[in-house]
Amino acid sequence: MENRVKHLRKVLNLSQKDFGDVLGLRPNTISSIETGKNTLTEQNIKMICGAFQINENWLRNGTGEMYRKPPEIDELTRVVNEIVKSEDVFAKRFLIAYWNLSKENRTVISDFIDKLANNK
Template identity: 30%
Template sequence: MIGERIQIVRKDSGLSQEAFAKRLSVTRNVVAKYENGLVEPPELFINHFCMKFGISANWLQTGEGDMYTSMTEDDLFAEKMGEILSSENDMIKEIITKASELDEDYLKMLHQLIDGMLEKQTKK
């Protein structure tokens, strides 16, 4: 049953129904209805769910094959851009917009700056 497999993914991710729902931009009630088999998730939800958690749509719908798909670098980038676009963080959107206007030399400097900042942040 698809609801049981949704629950497996949620638990495997270590998320409560509330946190899981938030990551999928739905309510906890919607997640509960899907997990309990009260409502069949629409195709749009299935596609979003599979992309967000790297789950095979075939496995989700049939239980056959591998649960997880291997995401390419482009897939990961597309997922991150989707998160940014759907967020309310206008600063990151502005930074990305401005960065896209930089020439190659300035992009290299920005890349080095960001790498250094991330390294310091992870040492905290």
């Protein structure tokens, strides 16, 4: 896990001091974690994952993507995959047509959808 902490810090282009400042830890504590002298506490793991949007499985085990996907991205991916696999021709046409609209026209459609959703 210490290698992943150091890798993350390097990817973020942060010094041990700057990385520690975000987490409320001293630079020598970060150094001790990165060299394996100290292990990460549960609280440290939660703080790193929360502060930098890191996937906890990646930090703990090295599995999965380094960064967490925002929940709305997961939902969007799920819905788009369902539409692609479905036989709903209208939904496919609608998505393509919407994406090809000008920004102004997308705003009109977006406002309309918001009004529909609020009048369930």
